[in-house]
Amino acid sequence: MAHTPTAPAHAAGPTPVAEAVGIGKRFGATVALRDARIAVAPGESHALVGRNGAGKSTLVSLLTGLRRPDAGVLRFSGEPAPPVGDIDAWRARVACVYQRSTIIPDLTVAENLFLNRQSSGSLQPIRWRQLRHRAEELLGEYGVDVDAAARARDLTVEQRQFVEIARALSFGARFIVLDEPTAKLDARGIGRLFDKLRDLQRQGVAFLYISHHLQEVYDLCTTVTVYRDATHILTAPVTEVGHRALVEAMTGDTAATTADATAVDPAAGHRAAGPDERPELLTVDGLTLPGVCHGLSLSVRSGEVVGLAGAAASGNVRVGEAVAGLHRAEEGRISVGGRAVRPGSVPSALAAGVGLVPEDRHLQGLVGNRSVAENATLTVTDQLGPFGTVLPSRTRVFARRMIRDLDIKTPGPATPVSALSGGNQQKVVVARALATDPRVLVAVRPTNGVDVKSKEFLLRRVREVADGGKAALIVSDELDDLRVCDRVVVMFHGRVVAEFAPGWRDEQVVAAMEGVGVTDHAAPGTDTDTDADTDADADAPGTDQDER
Amino acid sequence: MSATTDVTEPAAGVARTTAEDSRRGLDLGRFRELSLIPAILVLGLIGFIVSPAFLTSDNLIGVAQQSTELSLLVLATALILISGRMDLSLESTIGVAPVIAVWLVLPTSGARFTGLGLLPEWTAIPLCLLTGAVIGAVNGFLILKLRLNGFIVTLGMLTMLRGLQVALSEGQSIVELPSSFTYLGKASWWGAPAAIWICVVLFALGSAALAWLRHGRALYAIGGNAEAARTAGIRVDRIVWLVLIIGSVLAAFAGILYSGHYGSLSATQGSGWIFQVFAATVIGGVSLNGGKGSVFGALTGVLTLQLVVNVMTLAGVPPLWNQFLNGAIIIVALIISRFASGEKQE
Numbered sequence: 022m023a024h025t026p027t028a029p030a031h032a033a034g035p036t037p038v039a040e041a042v043g044i045g046k047r048f049g050a051t052v053a054l055r056d057a058r059i060a061v062a063p064g065e066s067h068a069l070v071g072r073n074g075a076g077k078s079t080l081v082s083l084l085t086g087l088r089r090p091d092a093g094v095l096r097f098s099g100e101p102a103p104p105v106g107d108i109d110a111w112r113a114r115v116a117c118v119y120q121r122s123t124i125i126p127d128l129t130v131a132e133n134l135f136l137n138r139q140s141s142g143s144l145q146p147i148r149w150r151q152l153r154h155r156a157e158e159l160l161g162e163y164g165v166d167v168d169a170a171a172r173a174r175d176l177t178v179e180q181r182q183f184v185e186i187a188r189a190l191s192f193g194a195r196f197i198v199l200d201e202p203t204a205k206l207d208a209r210g211i212g213r214l215f216d217k218l219r220d221l222q223r224q225g226v227a228f229l230y231i232s233h234h235l236q237e238v239y240d241l242c243t244t245v246t247v248y249r250d251a252t253h254i255l256t257a258p259v260t261e262v263g264h265r266a267l268v269e270a271m272t273g274d275t276a277a278t279t280a281d282a283t284a285v286d287p288a289a290g291h292r293a294a295g296p297d298e299r300p301e302l303l304t305v306d307g308l309t310l311p312g313v314c315h316g317l318s319l320s321v322r323s324g325e326v327v328g329l330a331g332a333a334a335s336g337n338v339r340v341g342e343a344v345a346g347l348h349r350a351e352e353g354r355i356s357v358g359g360r361a362v363r364p365g366s367v368p369s370a371l372a373a374g375v376g377l378v379p380e381d382r383h384l385q386g387l388v389g390n391r392s393v394a395e396n397a398t399l400t401v402t403d404q405l406g407p408f409g410t411v412l413p414s415r416t417r418v419f420a421r422r423m424i425r426d427l428d429i430k431t432p433g434p435a436t437p438v439s440a441l442s443g444g445n446q447q448k449v450v451v452a453r454a455l456a457t458d459p460r461v462l463v464a465v466r467p468t469n470g471v472d473v474k475s476k477e478f479l480l481r482r483v484r485e486v487a488d489g490g491k492a493a494l495i496v497s498d499e500l501d502d503l504r505v506c507d508r509v510v511v512m513f514h515g516r517v518v519a520e521f522a523p524g525w526r527d528e529q530v531v532a533a534m535e536g537v538g539v540t541d542h543a544a545p546g547t548d549t550d551t552d553a554d555t556d557a558d559a560d561a562p563g564t565d566q567d568e569r
Numbered sequence: 570m571s572a573t574t575d576v577t578e579p580a581a582g583v584a585r586t587t588a589e590d591s592r593r594g595l596d597l598g599r600f601r602e603l604s605l606i607p608a609i610l611v612l613g614l615i616g617f618i619v620s621p622a623f624l625t626s627d628n629l630i631g632v633a634q635q636s637t638e639l640s641l642l643v644l645a646t647a648l649i650l651i652s653g654r655m656d657l658s659l660e661s662t663i664g665v666a667p668v669i670a671v672w673l674v675l676p677t678s679g680a681r682f683t684g685l686g687l688l689p690e691w692t693a694i695p696l697c698l699l700t701g702a703v704i705g706a707v708n709g710f711l712i713l714k715l716r717l718n719g720f721i722v723t724l725g726m727l728t729m730l731r732g733l734q735v736a737l738s739e740g741q742s743i744v745e746l747p748s749s750f751t752y753l754g755k756a757s758w759w760g761a762p763a764a765i766w767i768c769v770v771l772f773a774l775g776s777a778a779l780a781w782l783r784h785g786r787a788l789y790a791i792g793g794n795a796e797a798a799r800t801a802g803i804r805v806d807r808i809v810w811l812v813l814i815i816g817s818v819l820a821a822f823a824g825i826l827y828s829g830h831y832g833s834l835s836a837t838q839g840s841g842w843i844f845q846v847f848a849a850t851v852i853g854g855v856s857l858n859g860g861k862g863s864v865f866g867a868l869t870g871v872l873t874l875q876l877v878v879n880v881m882t883l884a885g886v887p888p889l890w891n892q893f894l895n896g897a898i899i900i901v902a903l904i905i906s907r908f909a910s911g912e913k914q915e
Contacts, residue, residue, distance in 0.1 A: 119800070125797050144782070
């Protein structure tokens with residue numbers, strides 16, 4: 022299918038299921054879109070890529086009828102778009118799975134699926150049993166294995182996403198916009214999501230797929246459109262655009278971008294010193310976290326970047342957080358430079374010299390409405406003035422240094438963090454972790470949801486930390502993150518199952534993360550533990566501090 | 570679980586287990602609104618042991634009648650909290666709405682309190698309810714159109730309306746009320762005060778609407794995630810506005826029952842109630858963050874608080890200790906329901 026070359030779409034092929042021509046949109050002084058266009062053919066999977074701020078999200082809000090374009094025409098299957106506000110008409114043409122979940126956690130799956138249409142009329146009482154049957158039918162139709170009577174809060178992220186897709190399509194649209202659907206999924210979840218999407222595609226559903234992960238674009242999509250600086254740059258079949266050409270189109274410069282991974286090559290000389298002779302900076306010995314891992318040992322030497330890889334259920338994130346003092350270990354020791362860290366104590370971990378880049382910058386990283394300066398210096402308030410005071414002048418000076426050091430694009434240190442783009446927000450989080458000048462940097466998915474260039478920058482920065490004689494632990498399941506590492510340790514269900522020296526192949530690491538080839542299958546025991554932990558979390562004080 | 574674990578949680582490899590877990594969670598959720606029933610039974614038992622007067626129909630009807638006005642405010646607060654808002658001014662509405670209505674209908678001379686005599690006496694009740702609706706509409710305008718903070722707006726409204734009532738009534742109780750106005754609070758139908766029947770009906774209506782009507786369910790959606798509700802096509806602002814108006818009308822109606830019950834309109838009518846109202850609603854399982862709870866649960870909250878006071882009185886505890894015990898009961902009830910439901914209240 023999908024023959025939508027750079028030429029206007031109506032020249033060849035069927036009428037596009039969704040088409041935007043000459044779209045313009047401004048927000049005050051900012052131009053969000055300028056003469057932008059896109060055309061999605063029936064049954065096509067069309068990728069939309071671009072850096073943060075390229076106008077992707079604005080296009081989504083226009084395509085789904087949430088906002089009105091200032092200029093240009095939107096057409097669905099050749100007909101003009103319905104007026105903004107006619108929600109039902111829009112829903113019959115375009116379905117959308119938004120970046121932020123639109124599932125209401127305290128209602129059941131069935132009610133979420135039929136929200137605001139539980140009964141035929143507003144005075145008609147809802148017939149709950151019938152509603153559940155309808156929900157089960159709908160879920161069955163799209164092959165989603167979820168209990169319709171379950172509360173949505175108890176679903177996994179992946180199941181919630183499937184429910185959202187089923188709901189979006191249940192309005193009859195044959196065109197669906199997916200705005201970064203994989204941001205919160207692990208590799209296996211992404212695999213299953215893709216299987217589902219391919220299934221739907223076979224049924225004739227067309228996709229507009231928005232993602233920061235170029236690999237996903239190659240895996241799933243047939244056509245790719247690139248936006249940059251609020252306008253359309255290129256549309257071409259995926260097979261005709263190389264990885265490099267795509268990155269160039271997104272960033273707009275040809276020299277600096279030698280594909281994100283290779284730019285930061287771990288083999289750049291420093292390992293010649295012989296890493297084995299260097300002192301161990303971080304030692305994890307026999308770490309046992311209830312329901313997560315048992316007797317886990319790990320060490321990171323000075324000058325080394327170690328990747329701690331694993332799928333979502335592997336417990337690698339928990340281990341990384343435990344090193345930073347967020348979880349109390351049942352047994353085992355964590356020591357930094359020979360000094361033991363008191364388990365479950367963030368101040369003790371900070372004092373020992375551990376810096377953490379947390380997984381979710383919105384929940385654990387940033388205080389959104391406070392300034393860049395305040396956020397960047399949150400961990401070092403003790404250094405900003407005598408006797409427990411925090412002097413604004415010193416804060417500013419400190420923040421300016423961090424802004425320069427990390428190349429944070431911000432109007433000034435006083436700008437609220439929420440006004441920055443995703444990539445720059447993440448840089449502020451990294452700045453905060455580096456502010457204490459840590460001896461051990463723990464970075465959990467440090468490049469989650471940031472664009473290609475910021476990603477490259479952040480990974481290089483982590484590399485530099487290690488080159489300065491410190492140690493870095495990257496906790497991630499992203500191959501791009503892991504490529505920077507001197508050593509990759511793979512966890513599966515709470516145990517270390519493999520270790521790779523540089524030069525590993527993608528399949529090897531992915532296979533290890535998926536637990537393929539693991540003979541001693543520890544899964545059943547660990548699984549039940551994890552579930553028990555999920556239910557009875559009320560009495561685990563170590564985990565309480567970060568729950569909400 | 571932490572945000573992290575949310576993501577890290579055993580992925581669908583264990584889909585079946587999660588499904589079972591969630592079913593169990595649902596059952597717990599169902600029982601949560603009944604979690605105060607045992608407490609009520611225990612209170613009944615204590616009352617029975619403490620005094621033979623407790624388990625008499627006179628006493629129990631008395632408790633029920635004393636609960637009526639409070640319970641109407643609790644019904645209003647439950648609806649408003651479920652949709653994720655707050656209205657503190659309810660406790661002033663209960664006083665000011667009757668005063669305004671009475672002020673408009675009472676004759677200009679001949680009594681200690683002189684009104685304007687603008688309208689016939691039978692309009693007192695409709696006027697009172699209308700005043701309630703206007704107050705709710707104004708609150709809604711300030712919160713939803715001007716986008717002011719609901720807590721502070723209704724706090725200001727609370728003070729302002731109380732002041733208006735004091736100014737209009739010159740700080741005194743009004744005793745010469747129209748007979749139509751006092752009828753509902755005084756009358757007795759089928760052997761029990763009319764107020765009790767009315768409350769039962771209103772609670773049944775509220776429960777049914779929240780359980781079986783689309784617009785009722787919309788309150789949970791709005792309180793749970795307003796953005797998601799909007800994308801689902803729910804007219805969020807309109808419904809919240811309506812809920813605020815209904816809440817204030819209920820408060821005005823509570824004012825009618827109250828003044829009928831005591832035969833006079835005191836200047837401090839309802840003053841300080843809002844703390845009890847919130848306490849009863851929250852121990853009844855309604856979340857302060859919205860999206861959770863039920864009208865029935867809120868009702869059990871009121872009954873618990875009222876029974877405690879009644880049992881204390883019968884047990885001969887000096888009334889001077891009432892306030893202390895009331896506060897203590899609220900905190901104990903919160904602790905119990907926190908552990909009975911296993912969920913955190915934030």
